[in-house]
Amino acid sequence: MKGIILIMDGMGDRPIKELGNQTPLQAANTPNMNEMVKNGITGIMDSIAPGIIPGSDTAHLSILGYDPYVVYTGRGPFEATGVNIDVEEGDIAFRCNFSTRNEEGIVTDRRAGRIRDKTEELAKAINSMKLEDYPNLKIIFKESTGYRSVLVIRDSGLSDKVSDADPKVDGKKVKKIVPLDDTKEAKKTADILNQIIEKSYTLLKDHPVNIERIKNNKDPANVIIPRGAGAVPTVEKINSKYNINSACIAETGLIMGICRLAGMDIVEMEGVTGGIDTNLEVIRDTILDKVKNSEHDFFLVNIDGADEAGHDGMAKDKKEFIEKVDEVVMSEIKNLEDVYIFLTADHSTPVSVMNHSGDSVPVLIKGPEIRVDDVEKFSEIDVAKGGLCRIRGSDVMNIMMDLIGNSEKFGA
Amino acid sequence: MKGIILIMDGMGDRPIKELGNQTPLQAANTPNMNEMVKNGITGIMDSIAPGIIPGSDTAHLSILGYDPYVVYTGRGPFEATGVNIDVEEGDIAFRCNFSTRNEEGIVTDRRAGRIRDKTEELAKAINSMKLEDYPNLKIIFKESTGYRSVLVIRDSGLSDKVSDADPKVDGKKVKKIVPLDDTKEAKKTADILNQIIEKSYTLLKDHPVNIERIKNNKDPANVIIPRGAGAVPTVEKINSKYNINSACIAETGLIMGICRLAGMDIVEMEGVTGGIDTNLEVIRDTILDKVKNSEHDFFLVNIDGADEAGHDGMAKDKKEFIEKVDEVVMSEIKNLEDVYIFLTADHSTPVSVMNHSGDSVPVLIKGPEIRVDDVEKFSEIDVAKGGLCRIRGSDVMNIMMDLIGNSEKFGA
Numbered sequence: 120m121k122g123i124i125l126i127m128d129g130m131g132d133r134p135i136k137e138l139g140n141q142t143p144l145q146a147a148n149t150p151n152m153n154e155m156v157k158n159g160i161t162g163i164m165d166s167i168a169p170g171i172i173p174g175s176d177t178a179h180l181s182i183l184g185y186d187p188y189v190v191y192t193g194r195g196p197f198e199a200t201g202v203n204i205d206v207e208e209g210d211i212a213f214r215c216n217f218s219t220r221n222e223e224g225i226v227t228d229r230r231a232g233r234i235r236d237k238t239e240e241l242a243k244a245i246n247s248m249k250l251e252d253y254p255n256l257k258i259i260f261k262e263s264t265g266y267r268s269v270l271v272i273r274d275s276g277l278s279d280k281v282s283d284a285d286p287k288v289d290g291k292k293v294k295k296i297v298p299l300d301d302t303k304e305a306k307k308t309a310d311i312l313n314q315i316i317e318k319s320y321t322l323l324k325d326h327p328v329n330i331e332r333i334k335n336n337k338d339p340a341n342v343i344i345p346r347g348a349g350a351v352p353t354v355e356k357i358n359s360k361y362n363i364n365s366a367c368i369a370e371t372g373l374i375m376g377i378c379r380l381a382g383m384d385i386v387e388m389e390g391v392t393g394g395i396d397t398n399l400e401v402i403r404d405t406i407l408d409k410v411k412n413s414e415h416d417f418f419l420v421n422i423d424g425a426d427e428a429g430h431d432g433m434a435k436d437k438k439e440f441i442e443k444v445d446e447v448v449m450s451e452i453k454n455l456e457d458v459y460i461f462l463t464a465d466h467s468t469p470v471s472v473m474n475h476s477g478d479s480v481p482v483l484i485k486g487p488e489i490r491v492d493d494v495e496k497f498s499e500i501d502v503a504k505g506g507l508c509r510i511r512g513s514d515v516m517n518i519m520m521d522l523i524g525n526s527e528k529f530g531a
Numbered sequence: 532m533k534g535i536i537l538i539m540d541g542m543g544d545r546p547i548k549e550l551g552n553q554t555p556l557q558a559a560n561t562p563n564m565n566e567m568v569k570n571g572i573t574g575i576m577d578s579i580a581p582g583i584i585p586g587s588d589t590a591h592l593s594i595l596g597y598d599p600y601v602v603y604t605g606r607g608p609f610e611a612t613g614v615n616i617d618v619e620e621g622d623i624a625f626r627c628n629f630s631t632r633n634e635e636g637i638v639t640d641r642r643a644g645r646i647r648d649k650t651e652e653l654a655k656a657i658n659s660m661k662l663e664d665y666p667n668l669k670i671i672f673k674e675s676t677g678y679r680s681v682l683v684i685r686d687s688g689l690s691d692k693v694s695d696a697d698p699k700v701d702g703k704k705v706k707k708i709v710p711l712d713d714t715k716e717a718k719k720t721a722d723i724l725n726q727i728i729e730k731s732y733t734l735l736k737d738h739p740v741n742i743e744r745i746k747n748n749k750d751p752a753n754v755i756i757p758r759g760a761g762a763v764p765t766v767e768k769i770n771s772k773y774n775i776n777s778a779c780i781a782e783t784g785l786i787m788g789i790c791r792l793a794g795m796d797i798v799e800m801e802g803v804t805g806g807i808d809t810n811l812e813v814i815r816d817t818i819l820d821k822v823k824n825s826e827h828d829f830f831l832v833n834i835d836g837a838d839e840a841g842h843d844g845m846a847k848d849k850k851e852f853i854e855k856v857d858e859v860v861m862s863e864i865k866n867l868e869d870v871y872i873f874l875t876a877d878h879s880t881p882v883s884v885m886n887h888s889g890d891s892v893p894v895l896i897k898g899p900e901i902r903v904d905d906v907e908k909f910s911e912i913d914v915a916k917g918g919l920c921r922i923r924g925s926d927v928m929n930i931m932m933d934l935i936g937n938s939e940k941f942g943a
Contacts, residue, residue: 490546490890490911508921519582520889521583521889521890526583527584528584
């Protein structure tokens with residue numbers, strides 16, 4: 120028996136006037152999901168807890184059976200996994216800005232003129248950096264979106280107990296990073312960071328990309344400013360924790376990063392974008408192929424488009440994307456046999472909020488031996504009358520493992 | 532006001548083809564339970580947490596207000612209470628096999644030819660054992676079902692941090708028990724155990740029961756092999772914890788053992804079997820008599836037959852047993868006045884699984900001042916729409932104590 124957790128990222132929503140005071144999911148024509156509902160059990164779910172606004176990262180951690188309040192050590196490590204840096208336990212990761220400083224060290228623009236282009240070339244210059252004082256230190260640096268980037272340092276004896284370099288406002292000096300406790304690890308890490316910041320200026324100030332930016336009257340991205348230090352957490356691998364052979368089918372680096380941290384195999388897909396223009400046929404065919412032909416028995420699938428439409432405030436787009444997923448993906452998924460399918464969202468991304476919210480999300484479980492309730496439509500409101508009542512993200516793996524026969528009895 | 536928690540052991544189930552894709556409870560004709568539902572409030576319950584597969588022991592601990600993750604110290608102590616050994620706090624208990632060893636100490640059959648008969652005579656021989664080195668040591672030994680038995684040792688300065696003697700496979704020597712930490716308590720306990728194992732061979736090898744077995748070409752049960760050491764936990768007595776006067780009306784040793792550990796009075800019943808052939812009239816009359824005539828104000832009742840039918844994979848038997856309980860027991864229980872009745876199961880034992888599962892169980896509370904919802908049938912699906920929504924085993928005692936007016940306000 121196999122199991123699929125299929126997450127429609129950000130699918131949950133609130134009633135929207137434009138859609139006749141319905142949510143996009145309520146308003147959507149979803150015959151295939153509704154058929155699954157009629158053969159399944161439904162309910163609502165709080166990925167973390169009622170009213171708590173989850174990130175996609177913390178929500179997925181919770182749904183995969185990890186306590187985000189324990190495992191989520193800060194944005195750094197998850198940003199790093201999100202840009203496909205293959206982090207290791209013990210690495211210290213930082214979110215960074217490309218910024219502009221002058222010769223006196225004053226930050227004149229924290230976002231380097233909101234640079235968007237050629238940051239990968241700048242990143243390459245940093246990524247090759249070596250520090251003479253720390254011959255064993257490995258520095259990994261990668262651009263993210265816009266002026267954002269990620270720094271990972273790897274060495275023995277490091278600590279995440281160091282301050283930020285970000286002065287928070289323009290017109291101030293890059294802050295010297297200081298240790299936040301008395302350990303030699305924190306002192307070493309702070310010294311390394313200060314050297315990296317200083318050296319980034321040396322490496323970037325005359326970089327061809329910046330020469331060109333200055334010529335075009337744009338602020339050069341001539342220094343990196345790290346913040347949000349976090350140690351890559353030690354995470355019990357999901358395969359040994361639950362005795363499964365698991366794979367991740369996802370579009371975005373952030374979700375793949377979390378699954379990689381959990382030790383899951385990452386399935387590569389061509390032509391997917393993470394947006395509403397993604398290639399749903401590829402996602403569908405990948406799911407069908409892997410479920411039928413691979414040795415994996417557990418899958419985490421994430422389809423991202425509904426979240427994007429929510430962030431962009433596009434009600435009609437969100438509704439239409441949900442309909443497209445129903446038509447292209449669910450029409451086939453619903454026919455899988457000997458598979459338990461747990462269909463849900465990681466969080467709500469209401470069109471009116473244009474960001475995540477703490478509203479619960481709908482849940483549907485379909486499979487061979489499921490107790491079937493009398494709910495007939497997959498929507499945030501209808502499923503609240505279902506046989507699951509209200510569960511939490513932290514229940515998902517336990518429920519799934521019980522259903523696919525992968526759990527052990529606690530007691531006699 | 533009195534309270535009864537009435538547990539139909541293993542009653543929860545999944546839809547079964549043979550029963551028209553209904554669960555046994557759904558399919559069962561239960562006019563009396565349905566009448567209680569119409570005058571009560573309903574919901575679903577996870578004895579421990581959603582998806583977690585409870586044992587009957589851990590589920591009952593949770594329902595009685597104890598955290599099984601704290602209190603459940605291993606099988607040994609609960610097996611011991613299960614065979615009616617009156618354990619005391621600090622006792623160390625072990626599950627044992629009667630096994631067969633040869634003169635060189637090699638275990639030739641871990642289950643002593645799956646011995647079934649006269650184990651009580653063999654157990655008596657061990658139960659009288661004394662060790663010269665430990666004059667204050669008390670050794671309690673009792674047969675369980677088949678080749679299984681239980682050993683309890685009582686003395687000052689003992690520990691449950693000792694290894695198992697079980698070689699796990701035939702053809703190997705009885706393993707020497709070793710201390711698992713550096714304490715003198717663990718060393719003492721390991722030494723005691725090794726002496727008991729050795730002496731058991733001396734006491735059993737020429738025992739008349741074994742002489743006869745050898746004559747009949749059966750493996751002699753000539754050594755005991757202990758495993759699963761557990762210290763009997765310190766448990767706050769339920770009567771003082773909740774200010775009640777409680778009694779247990781149960782069929783099986785395991786449930787009586789847990790209730791005894793909780794300090795409840797154990798009501799003896801004649802003619803009950805724990806199976807679907809049990810004498811339900813006796814159980815009914817015992818409940819009615821004790822509720823009306825005893826000074827107890829709180830009862831834990833356990834009726835075991837549905838669990839047996841589930842373990843045996845007998846859908847029709849399970850349905851019919853539920854109907855019989857409805858007809859014989861509920862027909863009278865439903866008329867009790869000034870009593871709150873909490874009707875539920877400790878866990879699901881789906882016929883298809885033939886073992887416990889993590890599916891939630893139905894809950895019904897009936898009593899003088901209960902909020903009545905509009906559910907009309909007692910089943911796993913119907914009650915999910917009830918006024919209680921989804922609760923946990925750990926909520927039961929708090930809800931019950933509030934209803935019978937036995938709780939104090941927390942705050943002003």
